Amino acid sequence: MLSGKQLLFDDIPFPLEEIQEHYENGYITYRKGIEYKAGKKPYCVRCGNMEPHWFAVYPCARCQEACIYCRRCLMMGRISECTPLIGWNGPVPDTPLSSKILAWQGTLSQGQLEASKRVVEAILQNKEWLIWAVCGAGKTEVLFAGIEAALATKKRICIATPRTDVVLELTPRLKSAFPDIPIASLYGGSEDRHVFAPLTIATTHQLLRFYQAFDAMILDEVDAFPYTVEEALQYAAVQARKPTSSMIYLTATPNEKWQRECRTGKRAFTTIPARYHRHPLPVPEFVWCGNWKKSLCKGKLPENVLCWIKTRLQNNKQSLLFFPHISLMEEALPIVRNLAPATEAVHAEDPCRKDKVQRMRKKEILFLLTTTILERGVTFPNIDVAVIGAEDLIFTESALVQIAGRAGRSKDYPKGVVTFFHYGKTNEMMKAKRQIVMMNREGIARGLIDV
Secondary structure, X not given: OOOOEOEOHHXXXXXXXXXXXXXXXXXXXXXXXXXXXXXXXXXXXXXXXXXXXHEEEEEOOOXXXXXXXXXXXXHHXXXXXXXXXXXXXXXXOXXXXXXXXXXXXXXXXXXXXXXXXXXXXXXXXXOEEEEXXXXXXXXXXXXXXXXXXXHHOOOOEEEEEOOHHHHHHHHHHHHHHOOOOOEEEEOOOOXXXXXXXXXXXXXXXXXXXXXXXXXXXXXXXXXXXXXOOXXXXXXXXXXXXXXXXXXXXXXXXXXXXXXXXXXXXXXXXXXXXXXXXXXXXXXXXXXXXXXXXXXXXXXXXXXXXXXXXXXXXXXXXXXXXXXXXXXXXXXXXXXXXXXXXXXXXXXXXXXOHHHHHHHHHOXXXXXXXXXXXXXXXXXXXXXXXXXXXXXXXXXXXXXXXXXXXXXXXXOOOOOOOEEEEEOOOOHHHHHHHHHHHHHHHHHHHOOOOOO
């Protein structure tokens, strides 16, 4: 339970006397939960927080004093001045592995194969590597050989991602590929919380419970919220690695700094510029739609947006319509429903979100209105995509590339249409289109796309 972890007393279902006995025998370690840096500033050892406004004081029953605690990682259990982080100093549990580790029988495309070799090298040589792969390139399959190589050399490996949806999607795929390997799947409310496994799939929040646990860390969707904006999660990913370990980053949309580092040779990377089905990525079309918010206030959508919807309705073509804000999406819902009753809307706080996505997969929903919550992590085989209000600040280069990446993913339907309806082009729109065009060009140049 404790190997590679940093847990609180409340997390461990053993009596204090037993824990203390193991500590006295040198098997258990205690680390202070909150240290003091220069100038007596509190510092949270678990999440790395040093910001004064994230600390608070409460009357502590344990030490009978006013105790400082960290609010930033409170969702993982309260950590205070008198709370130790408990770890394991004894032998690491041995997990016997079967002779055949990988059961997956598929074949990789040329682009996937090149990236797969780099992943294996990086894991065996304890390097950092970025796999910059377009949406729908088959990133998961690229990892299989690397995971197999890590497990074969008794390395403990973790695949971490910012979003629970991705953990839930990856778990069955990896269990199918590695059927005889114990796999722990960790997210809020997971039953695998205390499972020790050679292969762990976790949300980045769950990494706050690990300390120097993994020989290889694979960070998927490295550009996704909340990982990009929460320093605690970035700190957790570093803390969960062993001092000598490898780190593989996976993304379709690295930020500008990383793109610059790739171009100037400062970051080791491999691109997969084409999808496995060898068709180019759909390039978004920019369509000016005027002051669409003003139209919505009058209970209307711009004429060219309505025309777009009607065309899909006539062809019975499923579509995703992205809106920048929930309120605007909900205003548009009855308008679209007047044309197509089989229309639903979904957002992050929607309790029926998973059910609606499932119904979309079963083709029970024709149009699904959504916020950026569905910009990644979902695949529908045959859809067109529209963004209403692509000029909004929420639609960054990364978000727009990911949204465009929802279309044309299936080998049976590789030519989805992507339309950005806007009230003025933005730099982010231009950069997103430029990145997609650049990847298509590279794919053609490397012989990965059939012209």
